[in-house]
Amino acid sequence: MALLEIKNFNVTYKMKEKEVYAVQDACLELEPQDAIGIVGESGSGKSTLAMGILRLLPRTAETTGEALFEGSDLMQMSTEELSKVRWNEIAVVFQKSMNALSPVHKIGKQMEDVYLIHKPGTPKKAIRDRIYELFRVVNLSDRVYELYPHELSGGMMQRISIALSLIMTPKLLVMDEATTALDVVTQSQILREIIQLQEQLHLTRLMITHDVSVVSSTCNKVVVMYAGRIMEKGRVVDVLVNPKHPYTQGLLKSFPSFHGEKTDLRGIPGSLPDLSVRPTGCVFAPRCPYATDKCRTQLPKLQSAGDETQNWQVACHLVGGEENGRD
Amino acid sequence: MGATEHSEYVIEVDQVKKWYVQKKVQKKDGKVQRRQQIKAVDGVSFQLKRGETLGVIGESGCGKSTLGRLLIQLEPPTGGDIRLFGESSQALLKKDPLKFRRSCQMIFQNPFDTFDPRYRLKKILMDPMKLHGIGASEEERMQMVLDVLEQSGLTPAIDYVDRFPHELSGGQLQRIAILRSMLLNPTFMVADEPVSMLDVSIRADIINMLENLVKQKNTALVFISHDIATTRYISDKVAVMYLGRIVEMGPTDEVLHNPQHPYTKVLISNCASLNPLEKQEAIAIEGEPPTPIDNGPGCYFAPRCYCAEAHCSERYPELTDIGGGHFVACSCCGASGRA
């Protein structure tokens, strides 16, 4: 059984004058110990989708659809049930989660407090041992326990955030641009640690990022989102090597390559469509070089591309079943 | 320095330094020091010819943005010399500030904040031209603005000039920022992370536009970025900075595909590839760059270096040519150790 199954998930921001369709019709399955990366540019709805599942969106957002976590729908849970699942079962690391720490208390004390909220009455010694254990998992020295947040560097803070998210040994770890603000060397250090950690703790991981290289180096599956819709999803070795959706192709071409010849760098012309207007056809059609009349009038559904085992799905009229001979 | 307008180089940077004074610093052993020098840029030298592009890469805090601001005199340097066509830029700024500003331009990181939110684009674009006496009349200036907007694909241009900055997307704003600078026909330009705040799919167009304009107008460009692949795409030469100093510099492909300095190697090996099948072994090092205070007499990178030797912490290695204009400041690797 899938650990998390998202079915027909929609998020709409209700504003005074208009409605913004931030996520539309998203379907996604996370098998245990998967590492799924959701990539997309700003406005693609990748963060909204994740926060929607965890019910962390502001009140102006209206969500419909199901998000089944181990069979029970997160959307239908009462607040008490939900708070049991959050952090205990599903933990989140944000881009700036270090801002959540109080500047006037020691790191260790704050971590103890988090532990006590979830498991009141645990003896101090046990908590302390658990925290030291977590420090070792994320490559921090025990000394950090006695430090204040301002004494840590950005990379150390992000490690603390990860340690904090693991404190209750969750099954699912959601990382929302968790390494974006870090430098390449630090980012790569932390990503390496996360991969090791996943193996050790048998975690399932959902990475949300705009950086395709992060997904390619740390995930086994990828979901490509654009303007609130899933464009393409499948295994990293399929989607990022031979992308089938024109958007994925365009996105990958937009990254200058580091190796080989300096080929012409090509972006995707145009800009993100207005999300408050429901498109009649494919959301990418206005920017797509291959768009046909069908693309402009009919909404493409996610269809299987490739064979059964690949579980590769593409939402494009031009990629139907096996007949994807177009370049 | 008797060089005049005929100097071969557009810009010559000679041991330029920027030290900030920080008051009251608590050191690791608990002692409080009253005044401390933060050496943001600590002796950087390079030269650029017309039409050449130098990419400056490094992690945050390595002083690359400070260097950019020093180059166009947004801040005065603490020491060293920057010469434009052989003439000291500080003297130029004093003698004829408008001429200096016209010849040195800068593109900033945040396109959403580059323009005063209170003015329309036509005023934003035409005021600097007026200030520098470009175009004889308002009509002529307007026509020039419309022409460059059309050429860069912002069509119909007449629709854009009456808008306010917040009505445009980041990509459009950054294009306009580049055009505004280019309207002044600068001979030297600094671009400080010009695409890092933009979405990937529009970055390429901005980079291409910048590259075309620079080539077309034969402008020397310093392109500051933390993104090695983008830098490789646009630059003729690359300089790698660590804690305020250039550790390696040379022709782009030479430096990036045959790196000599251990730091450059670390930096490059840690850039993940887009292709999941090309797994490369990243060189792992500990920690993060420290604040540049009291870096010690030795190589600044030595404490984190994976191949440091005892002599590395004694003397800072000179930036030495190891052939073909490839400079490295390391006493352990390449030819520099023997030189």
Place this chain on the structure above:
Amino acid sequence: MKKKMTAFKKELGRNSQLRTGLILLIILLVGAIGAPLFATHDPFKLYDSIRVAPGVDGFWFGTDNLGRDIYSQILYGARTSLEIGIIAAAISAVVGTLLGGIAGYFGGAVDKVILEFINIFVMTPSFFLILIIVAMFGSNIRYVMIVIGLTSWPGNARLMRAQAISLRERTFVRAAQAMGEGRASIMFRHIIPNGIFPIIANTTMQISGAILTEAGLSFLGLGDPNVISWGQMISAGKQYLVKCPWISAIPGIFVVITVLTFFMIGEGLNRFISPKMQSNK
């Protein structure tokens, strides 16, 4: 600009404080400007009916100890109060904006000198300074305005300085510098226009303060005897507070209403500005 106007109109619908304040201000302004039209009597004339209660003998608000019509005096006094309030606050806004802007934008030694100057003014008890100046130069209403203006600018200067310090770091200010704009041009074209909103709100509230200060001076007998002012009217009635309370109470009520009016506008503007500033980022 158009956009700002529509936003302002929308805000008026929501922000009852601002709306009430503006309506009251319009009433006050109409009353002050049209004083000769609305007045039922000559405000300076001494009528035979002395200290009559409101409503008696056709005197709507009664008469004072010398037999002057309080209603007509209130109308003419509104002119004085508004004039003093607005001019004094305007002086304070101009001086505060300039000095604060220069201090914040230029920084360094200039900032230190101006900051010390501000501190000196903050520490000086301004009411006593005003008393001394009035005692020395006489109680001409012009001096009073200027003196109130020149002692109340430090608040504005501090606000503007804070604005300038944060605006100085914004990219568009650096970009203007890189474009070759001079310091004065950057200051007047970018720093001040973008940082002026809190000053406007604060200045509106300072109008209240200036009106109160003038009333206080007049109450102490240091007002300009050649003009009618609410403060002097209150002062005139102070001996008859028990027997004829309306002489002091009516102008008193008007002082309170006027102060409240400007306070509401200032506070309303503050609310209009601050959330917008945050959402615009």
